[in-house]
Amino acid sequence: MAHCLFISEIQLSVFYWIFVLDTSHEKHTAQATLAALARTCNAFHDIALDVLWQQFGTIARAIQCMPHDLWGGDMNKSQSGCICLKLHRHLTKDDWNIFRRYALRIRHLSLATQDVRRGKTLMVDIDDELLACLASMDPTQPLLPNLTSLEWIIYDERDLRLIRRIMTKSLTSLILEVWAISPVPDLQQFISSVAPTCPSLRKLVVHSVALSSHLRYSVSQTLCHLHHLTTIHCGVLDGEVMDHLSRLPSLLELKFALQPNSGFQNELLFEQLQVLDVHAQDITSAVDFVSRMRNKLINLSIFSDDHTGASALAQLFRRLSTSVSHCSLRHLQIMVAERPHDSPSVLNLDDLHPLLSFNRLTHVHLDVGCGISLDDVAALELAQAWPNIIQLMLNKFLETPFPSSISPIGLMCFLKHCPNLMELTLEIDFSFVEEQDDQWHYWVGDATHRYLSVFDVTYSKIHDAAKVAAFLSCVLPRTAQVLYSWIHALDDQREYAERWNEASRLFRRMKK
Structure with a gap:
């Protein structure tokens, strides 16, 4: 074998291209090739496994690498119809060592239950008891020490205990969905702990069916202490955190709900922002927010529950034409609640004229709640x-x-x-x-x-x-x-x- 193939950097580059060149959806060929390389040559073993587990490794697969008498698969009775991994005996130190060997290589974790509800096709779910047993084996170490991406649903206090064992300083992407029906006592404290626990976080997504005012405050405070963010999807944000985010040179994507009567003291720079998705209760707030921006947006979406008229929309269009770079904007979406039928309103070409200055648009979606009267x-x-x-x-x-x-x-x-x-x-x-x-x-x-x-x-x-x-x-x-x-x-x-x-x-x- 050529001497250059013993160099780990060259191996890593070659093996990564095995993954890239497999254009199939499931990438079965890439998985089989990397697994074969790991089994057939000691010189390739570690690097091939690193690439294989970084791209395809899941916590379910790590569990399935442990002895078969430890875990078993039962058909889940939920709508997902997937296999549920359950614990069949007590976890031993030897079992844990096997799991740990593969867990070190896992970079991404997304629980099967979450993915099924998002419409993804997954065949394996993990029983909460099995996860809890794994998390309790070595409380001094994170369950997945080199994890970089984590998606998690929070139903109750038990989910908080588990996720604390999984979060690491290496985490760069965190997606949280709060589906708790009743209050979770330590949820606010947990959100506040995200910044010191994951100081390198670049992507933060927090979805909730009903974010309390205390939880919104915790999210805002957490954002103020994160300085490397590139992507943020969350609920209502106040003026203080918006001032902080507008000065972040790394921020590329922001999706949030605009707090009514937000007091913005300064111009909002957002110099590097490319994607902005804002939900405003009224168009006036959206107009005020946009008018303070000087940016190079590529994708802009504005949603409003306001039953506004053509004049307010025309004002929004005028502000957009002076605040957003004409050369950069490619996608524009504006969705506004429908006006009552007894107060009809209509936009004409003169009202739309400010939008015509964005001559590089490729996608335009306007559902503006009032008529759009156009001719040839x-x-x-x-x-x-x-x-x-x-x-x-x-x-x-x-x-x-x-x-x-x-x-x-x-x-x-x-x-x-x-x-x-x-x-x-x-x-x-x-x-x-x-x-x-x-x-x-x-x-x-x-x-x-x-x-x-x-x-x-x-x-x-x-x-x-x-x-x-x-x-x-x-x-x-x-x-x-x-x-x-x-x-x-x-x-x-x-x-x-x-x-x-x-x-x-x-x-x-x-x-x-």
Whole structure:
């Protein structure tokens, strides 16, 4: 064997590429190759196991490396349908030494119960008693000493005792989900201990069904004592912690809920921030927050429960155009609660004009709670301003008394200027096509779009399903499906829902 292959750095690089080059989802080939290298050559044993366990090692697999009479698998009766590892006898020192040998190599821990609830397919769950026995074997050492990433659900006090044994100073990513129904006495103290226990933490995610004011304060104080954070997902944050976070040079991603009437004393820099996701109870707070920022955001999402009008939204758009770099923003999402039907409001092109300055946008999703009134001229301006657009969604879930005036001609013009478009949600007035016989063939010509795969017409009205289906099948040969928002179960919407259902069926047939 070549002498260079005895050098650990070269082995590590080569073995890592075994993992990278396996493009399959489960990466079975990479796992089998690394396991074979570890078994067949003493020179490769340690490095191959390091790579194998860093990429694929789990606490369940470490348990399964212990003697088979120690643990057993029972079919879990929960909806997950996975195998539950349970303790069949007392844990001995020899068992612990076997577990420890593999536990040293584990870098990531995510309990199976959590992953199943997130929709991931896992076959193994771990009984709490088995985890507790492992955690009690050597109280002077962390259960997984070299762990860097941890995901955990907190139901009660027992979960806190376990997670304290697992958290280490090497941890860089911590995801906590508090699912406790009743109060957990030491939860606030535990949250406060995160910073001194994990000083190198770079990613912190804290989700809770109901964060108490005391727990929110603990989260804020913990964030103030972490200085290397790159990613934060949490609940409500106050003004003090926002000032601290805005000065962090490492922070790249921030998702949080904006406290009402937050008192921001200074400009919020966020110089390196790339992803911002803010949930504000009212648009005024969101406007105030955004107006204090000077950044180079790539992805911006704003959610609000406020039943606001077009004027407040127009003000938000103007503030965005002066606070966020026009060259950097790629993804923009704004979701606002729907206004009552007795107080209709509508946005027009002039209101949207500040957003047109972001000429590198690729994804735009606006569900703004009020109507968006556009015509063919507006469609052309949007297309010319956003030539790189890949996904455009306008009021997917809102039926308004101000229907769009974009005609099929405006739709074709938009598609012509946006060649990369893959998903479009837009209300169209198809009456121009329905009123003609087959004359639309002459002005359509060969103007087809090559990439659009999903077209959602939302609450577009339709009268002649056959003509609309023929037009769309000609213009959108690559589109897999045409969606609509009309609901069959509602009497006042059933007519349009049935017609669009027929148009969708004809559209699919014409494409075969």
